Amino acid sequence: MIVAQISDTHLALDGADSDRRIRDFALTIADINALAPAPDVIIHTGDIVHNGRSEEYALAVATLAKARAPVYVLAGNKDDRANLRTAFSARSYLMPDSDFIDYAIDDYPVRLIALDTLSLTSNRGDFSSEQVRRLIGFIDAETEKPIAVFTHHPPFEVTVGPDRLHFEKAETMSRLRRVLQHSGRVIAVFSGHVHRAAEGRVGSIPATVVPCIATTLRKGDYPPAMRARPIYHIHRFDPAWGFATETRIVGERPGAAQSMIRKKPART
Numbered sequence: 335m336i337v338a339q340i341s342d343t344h345l346a347l348d349g350a351d352s353d354r355r356i357r358d359f360a361l362t363i364a365d366i367n368a369l370a371p372a373p374d375v376i377i378h379t380g381d382i383v384h385n386g387r388s389e390e391y392a393l394a395v396a397t398l399a400k401a402r403a404p405v406y407v408l409a410g411n412k413d414d415r416a417n418l419r420t421a422f423s424a425r426s427y428l429m430p431d432s433d434f435i436d437y438a439i440d441d442y443p444v445r446l447i448a449l450d451t452l453s454l455t456s457n458r459g460d461f462s463s464e465q466v467r468r469l470i471g472f473i474d475a476e477t478e479k480p481i482a483v484f485t486h487h488p489p490f491e492v493t494v495g496p497d498r499l500h501f502e503k504a505e506t507m508s509r510l511r512r513v514l515q516h517s518g519r520v521i522a523v524f525s526g527h528v529h530r531a532a533e534g535r536v537g538s539i540p541a542t543v544v545p546c547i548a549t550t551l552r553k554g555d556y557p558p559a560m561r562a563r564p565i566y567h568i569h570r571f572d573p574a575w576g577f578a579t580e581t582r583i584v585g586e587r588p589g590a591a592q593s594m595i596r597k598k599p600a601r602t
């Protein structure tokens with residue numbers, strides 16, 4: 335099973351670099367479409383758009399419509415839940431009766447659980463008691479398959495960059511971390527938000543952050559030849575070895591990406 339994870343496209347219509355963000359997003363989808371073997375699924379871990387506007391979501395929907403693999407989206411701190419839900423309502427995975435953009439996907443050897451860590455009061459993450467109950471329900475709904483969890487805000491201390499905690503309250507992140515570990519079946523956590531690569535753990539569960547697709551918002555130092563090239567992650571699942579994550583650097587031409595392969599420790 336192959337998962338392509340993209341994040342933080344921050345589409346906007348009236349910024350100085352709006353065209354660049356649209357281009358970064360489109361080049362990334364074209365690159366994913368050219369992968370062989372093709373990914374089974376594409377997950378966008380939030381900050382799809384920059385201002386939460388319907389017109390921005392229309393552009394995102396049009397870009398993602400070109401993807402050959404099924405696409406699932408999460409909400410980031412820049413997203414607007416209502417406008418996101420409306421824009422992606424054609425896909426039935428977003429439950430219309432929920433206050434949150436959270437769901438489980440059961441179509442693959444690994445169950446995919448998407449969480450909603452969006453706070454209405456800050457750019458940092460939040461996770462309410464109601465969401466804790468919902469997450470336990472998602473995890474316990476099926477007890478055979480391993481689980482990969484996707485979040486916008488990483489639920490671990492990020493030791494690169496100026497901000498180590500990306501949740502409003504440390505105890506909120508600790509509560510989420512406890513729930514992620516309660517079943518023993520969550521084998522990986524994949525996040526965005528930080529705009530640079532990071533790795534951590536949730537107990538014994540390996541966790542990673544994918545850099546942002548929007549190259550003008552990326553944090554960290556990159557060689558000049560890489561500055562205009564979006565970066566995303568490919569997570570390959572093997573039943574014996576768990577997930578191995580490959581970092582893809584998008585080329586100017588679809589399929590011309592270079593890659594760096596990094597194996598994660600197996601978790602059985």
Ligand SMILES: [Fe+2]
Pocket residue numbers: 342344380381410412527528529546
């Ligand atoms: Fe972001």
